[in-house]
Amino acid sequence: MALGASHRLQDGIEAVETMTRFALAVLALASGVYTYLGVRSILDGSATAVFFAAMIYSCAVSVAIYAFWTYMARFYPHVTSRSGRTGMLGIMALGCVMIIAMASWLNAAALAGSAAVEQHLAETIEDYTADLDKAHQNALAAQSLLPDIQRTSERFQRLSDQEQRSGALTGTTGAGSVVQLLAQMAAQLRELQAGIAASRDRVESLFTEGQGRISTMRGLLSSPGAIEPRADSFSTEAVALTGTIAALEQTSIAGSVKRAADDLSLGFIAPVASGLEPDLINRQDQVIATIRSSVAAQSKVLSDAAAEILKRPPVEERRFVPLSAAAAVLVYAADFIPSWAGAISIDLLPAVLVFMLAIAHASLRRQEESLPFAARITAAELLAAMEVQQALARSGVDLEALARREAAPAADDVADEPSNITSLDLPAKGTRIGPQGKAPQA
Template sequence: MQLKPNAYRLNETVKGVETMTRFALAVLALASGVYTYLGVRGLLDGSASFVFFAAIIYSAAVSVAIYAFWSFMLRFVPLVTSGVQRLALFLTMAIGCAMIIAMSSWLNAAALAGSASLEQHMAVTLQGYAEDLDNAHANALASQSLLPDVQRAAERFAGLAADERESGALTGTTGSGSVVQLLTQMGTQMDQLAATITGSRDEVALLFEQGSVRLATMRELVSTPGAIEPRSDSFQAEAVQLSAVIAALQQTDVASSVKRASADLSAGFIAPVADGGTTDLANRQDQVMETVRTSVAAQSAALTQAADEILANPAVEQRRFVPLSSAEAVIRYWQDFIPSWAGAISIDLLPVVLVLVLMIVNDAMRKDSESLAEAENITAAEMLRAMALFRRMEAAGIDVATGHPRQAPLPAEPEQVDTPAVAGPAPDDSTVTPIDAAQRKRTDSPRPA
C-alpha cells in the first residue's frame, strides 16, 4: 500500500497508541469490576465467605465481558466501510452498551452513591413523619377550638339558673324550682364536656413532645457520619415509636366525643315537671322550659356542626418505613445523584469514544492513501520472486506491461572494410573442457633437444 505522508503519519500514530489503548481498556474494565463488586456485595445475603466469592466471580465476569466486547469493537468497527455493515455494528454496539449498563453501571452507581442514597431515603421518610406529626397535632388542637363555645354555653346556663334562683328572672318567682333545676342540669353537662376537652389538652401536649424527641433523634441518625447500616436500623426503630405516638395523637381527638355529647343534649333532653304552686306559675315554668329546650337544641346543632367540620379534616394515614438496599435507593432517587450515575456509566461506555476515534482515523487514512487491493497482503518472499521475474522478462526483451516481445529496430548494413585477422581472445577457463586443457598442455610444453 502506497501511503501519502499524512496517511503514513496517521498509521504510525495508531500503531503507537495501540498499547496505550489496550492498557486503558484494561484499566477501565478493572475499575468497573471493582465498583461492581462493591455494589453487588450489598445485595447478597449469606455467610461472609459466600458473599465474597459470589461478588468476586460476578465482578470478574463483568470485567472480562467489558474488555472482550470493547476489544471486538475496537478491532472491527474501524475496518468496516460498508454503510449497512457499519450500521449493523453500531446496532450491535448499542445492544452491548445496554447490556453493560444493565449488568454493571447501576451497581457502579450503587457503590459510588449507595450510602448517600440511603441517607436521602431516610431524610425523605423523616420529612414525611414530621408532616404526619404536625397534621395529627393540628387535628388534635382543632378539637380544642370547641372549648370556648362549650364554656360559654355552660356559663350562660349557670348564669340563668342563678338569676332565676335569686330574682325569678325567667318565671317571675324566686327560688329553686323546676326551671332552676333544668338550667343547672344543662350547665353541669356543658361543664363536663368542657372538662373532657380540657383534659385532652395536656395529653396532646405530652404526646407532641414525645414525637418531637423522636424526630430529633431521627435527624441525628440521618446527619451523623459513619456506617449507614446501623444508622438505618436505629432509624427504623425510632420510626416505629414515632408511628405509635402519631396514632395516639389521633386517638386523643375529642371532636367525635363532642359531637356525641352535643347530640345527647338535644336528643336526651329531659324536662322536669312544673312544680309551681299555682296554675299560672306552672304554665310560666312550662313556657320557660320549652324555651330552654329550644336553646339547648340550637346549642347542640352549633356544636355538632363545629365538630363535623373538624372531623372532615383528613385523618393521618399510618406511615411505615421501608428499608432499601443501596442499589434500590440509587434507582429510586436517581434524579438526586445524576453525577454519580454519569460517572458510573462513563466508566463502562468510555471506550465508545475510542471506537469512534479509530473509525474516523481509519477513514482518513483510506481517503488519503492510494491503495492497491492486490498488494494489501503480499509477503516478502512473494515480492522477491516478483522482482526476479521482472528482471528475467526485461532480459528476455518482453514488455512487462503487455507481456509481448519488444519489436527491436532493424540494424543498418555496415560498410565492407578489410580488417587484418586478429587472434581471438583466450578462452575462458570456466568454459574449457578437460580434453582441451590436456591438448593445450601438450602443445605448450617444450620439445626435448
C-alpha cells in the first residue's frame, strides 16, 4: 500500500510540473501587464518614449518574477537540511520584498489608481468646504456686535431728543451742548453700524462665489471620463477657491470695529457748556461727565467683544497638491486594502505552489524511507548485489545456511561454529570482479 501511495505521489508531482510552469508564466504575464499600466501613469514625455519605457520595465518584471519562482520551485523542495531551508526561506523573503517594491505597488496603482485620485479630490473638497465655512463665520462674527451698537446709538439719540424737547437731563429745554454731544455719539455709532452692515454684502458675495467653486469641483469629481483632465480642471478651481477664501478672511470688520470702539473713548471731545446761568453750566458739566463715563463703558464693551473675535484662529492657507495614481495609492493605501491584496497576491501566489511542492516532496521522501529495501533498491544497486552474491558463492560461502542460522539462532551453535564470512577476502569497493571471483593481480 505504501509503495502504491509513493508511486501515485511521484506521478502527481510529475503531472503538475507542466501546469506549474504554465501558472508561473500566466501570473508573471499578468503582473507585467498591470505593471505596464502603473508605470505609464507616472512617466512623463512623448507617447512613444513612455510606451517603450513602460514596456521594457514590465517585461523585465515578468521575466524576473518567472525566473525567481521557477528557481524556488526547482530547488527549495529538495533542500532538506535545516540550515539550507533557513537560507532558502531568507532568500524567498528578500525576493518577495523586492517583487513588492518593483511591481506590486504599480499593480495596485493600475487596479485602484483612478479611485485613489478621486479619493484625494473628495477629501480636498471636504477640506476646502470646511475652510470656506470657517472664513465665512470669522467674517460674519462682527455682525454679532450690530445689535449692541444699534441699541446704544438709539439710546443716545433718544436721550438727545428728550433733552431737546423736555430737558430730561439738565432740566432746560433746547439744543445745547448736551444735545449736541448726544447727537454726536449717536451719529458715530450709526456710522459704525452702517460699516458693519455694508460688509455683510461683500461677505455674502464672496461666500456665494466660494460655494459656486465647490459645486464645480464636486461636478468634476462625479463626472465620468478619464481622471487626468478632470484633475487638471479641479486644480484650477482649487486655486481660484483659495483666493476666494483669502479674500473672505480679509473681509472681517472686527479690527475696524475695535478701532472705532477705542476712538469713542479715547477721542471723546466734550463741548464747552453753553448755558448762560452758572447753575445750568454746572448741570451741563455733570451730564457731560456722565455721558463720558457711559461712552467709556460702552467703548470698552465693544472693544473687548471685537478683541474676542480677533482672537479666533485664522484660516490657514491651503495649497492643493495634485497626486498621480501611483502616489495616491500609497497615500490612501488604507482605503484600498482589497486592491493592494489583489496586486500582491498576483506576485506572491507562486509561493503557495512552492510550499505545496515542498510538502509533497517531503512526504514522498518519508514514504520511500518506510518501504522495504527491495522496494527502494535501484537497478544498478541490484546488479552490484548480484555480483557480490556470485563472488561469495564461488568462495564457498553457503548464504542459505547463514540465512537459516540468523533466522533461528542458537547460543551454542553460535559459540561452536565460527562464521567463514569473517575470513573472506571481498574485493574492494569499485574493483572489477574477475571471471574466477577474484580481483585481477596488479
